[in-house]
Amino acid sequence: MTHSDWPLWEVFVRSRRGLSHTHAGSLHAPDAEMALRNARDLYTRRSEGVSLWVVPSTAITASSPDEKDPFFEPAADKPYRHPTFYEIPEGVRHL
Amino acid sequence: MATAAAHRTTAEAQAAEAERTAAHEAAFDAAVAADERIEPRDWMPDAYRASLVRQMAQHAHSEIIGMQPEANWITRAPSLRRKAILMAKVQDEAGHGLYLYSAAETLGTGREELLDKLHSGRQKYSSIFNYPTLTWADVGAIGWLVDGAAITNQVPLCRCSYGPYARAMVRICKEESFHQRQGYELLLHLSNGTPEQHAMAQDAVDRWWWPSLMMFGPPDDESAHSAQSMTWKIKRHSNDELRQRFVDIAVPQAEALGLTLPDPDLRWNEVRGHYDFGAIDWDEFWDVLKGNGPCNEQRISQRRTAHEEGAWVREAASAYAAKHGKAAA
Numbered sequence: 089m090t091h092s093d094w095p096l097w098e099v100f101v102r103s104r105r106g107l108s109h110t111h112a113g114s115l116h117a118p119d120a121e122m123a124l125r126n127a128r129d130l131y132t133r134r135s136e137g138v139s140l141w142v143v144p145s146t147a148i149t150a151s152s153p154d155e156k157d158p159f160f161e162p163a164a165d166k167p168y169r170h171p172t173f174y175e176i177p178e179g180v181r182h183l
Numbered sequence: 184m185a186t187a188a189a190h191r192t193t194a195e196a197q198a199a200e201a202e203r204t205a206a207h208e209a210a211f212d213a214a215v216a217a218d219e220r221i222e223p224r225d226w227m228p229d230a231y232r233a234s235l236v237r238q239m240a241q242h243a244h245s246e247i248i249g250m251q252p253e254a255n256w257i258t259r260a261p262s263l264r265r266k267a268i269l270m271a272k273v274q275d276e277a278g279h280g281l282y283l284y285s286a287a288e289t290l291g292t293g294r295e296e297l298l299d300k301l302h303s304g305r306q307k308y309s310s311i312f313n314y315p316t317l318t319w320a321d322v323g324a325i326g327w328l329v330d331g332a333a334i335t336n337q338v339p340l341c342r343c344s345y346g347p348y349a350r351a352m353v354r355i356c357k358e359e360s361f362h363q364r365q366g367y368e369l370l371l372h373l374s375n376g377t378p379e380q381h382a383m384a385q386d387a388v389d390r391w392w393w394p395s396l397m398m399f400g401p402p403d404d405e406s407a408h409s410a411q412s413m414t415w416k417i418k419r420h421s422n423d424e425l426r427q428r429f430v431d432i433a434v435p436q437a438e439a440l441g442l443t444l445p446d447p448d449l450r451w452n453e454v455r456g457h458y459d460f461g462a463i464d465w466d467e468f469w470d471v472l473k474g475n476g477p478c479n480e481q482r483i484s485q486r487r488t489a490h491e492e493g494a495w496v497r498e499a500a501s502a503y504a505a506k507h508g509k510a511a512a
Contacts, residue, residue: 096288113285118500118504119504133275
């Protein structure tokens with residue numbers, strides 16, 4: 089396995105406890121352990137994180153941008169899922 | 184008959200394909216016009232992709248090559264404080280290169296290919312790094328002027344139409360601010376120091392000022408890629424506009440340093456509301472770009488050597504991963 093074969097890893101950083109891990113970027117590394125170390129050096133040089141995930145990019149299944157309209161369409165015509173859909177009389181509180 | 188049918192099918196397929204491309208193009212143009220971001224898996228014109236790869240690769244290479252002139256002074260930094268700062272800065276430049284290589288890879292160009300093109304001279308890096316760092320004050324001048332010019336260029340790139348590039352630039356710009364301030368502070372100390380230190384600071388500014396102005400690229404009417412890049416919202420401002428912005432910012436900063444800028448024509452223009460400045464020596468710019476700068480050969484050969492001498496580390500890491508069966512599929 090030469091350098092060019094090193095897999096690509098997606099890096100997720102939790103910036104502080106209580107928040108989710110957020111995608112920060114990607115890097116190449118020969119294995120998960122090195123990916124974590126490289127991610128620390130690359131994405132948390134200024135204390136940006138308290139926890140890191142590295143995931144092989146090939147392990148991610150993504151929705152297709154070509155189908156984004158039909159794929160997300162079922163949510164588009166259901167405004168009644170939002171609280172602002174409903175009319176409530178003035179003065180009614182805690183609702 | 185069968186041939187005619189096949190022809191018709193081919194023609195129909197071609198027509199359908201053309202229609203799909205037109206629809207894609209319209210969606211792309213609309214997204215750019217609406218200031219939305221283009222993401223890696225979206226359809227994009229081939230020329231847009233090629234233009235981005237060219238610009239991002241050049242940008243990434245500049246960060247990596249830019250480590251050399253400054254690393255030149257790490258072992259001779261005048262104090263432990265300055266040494267720690269300089270090491271952190273050079274490490275940041277490596278980081279910036281990696282953010283940008285990652286972003287460029289989202290366009291389907293591999294890391295190894297990008298490095299090969301740098302090493303073989305088929306892709307360029309910023310000409311500014313072909314100038315030598317002759318004294319310690321050059322570390323300050325690079326931070327203040329070179330990183331200052333880079334920030335002026337890069338802040339608008341945070342709104343670039345290509346998402347991964349814009350996101351990388353947000354990180355980079357945050358970190359560049361430290362680079363510029365440490366350089367300015369370094370020069371301020373020298374400027375307020377002994378007469379020899381002051382002279383050293385002035386000499387560094389005298390040598391770095393004009394090359395810094397050249398960093399914005401050729402004048403608008405001679406810039407090969409500018410107009411198209413602005414239409415695609417990769418670039419948001421023209422070279423000359425950004426150069427003027429930088430000059431306007433730098434003049435009062437030089438005054439506060441107690442240093443002068445090496446341009447007898449530099450003066451405030453009440454009518455324009457900007458500083459006028461002298462003519463840039465574009466012959467020098469093109470000459471350095473063609474490979475005739477003071478350090479072109481040294482930069483590339485040092486880069487190649489570093490890559491080759493690091494091969495055993497990469498091989499060892501690969502061997503370790505293979506032996507322990509932890510390599511990713």
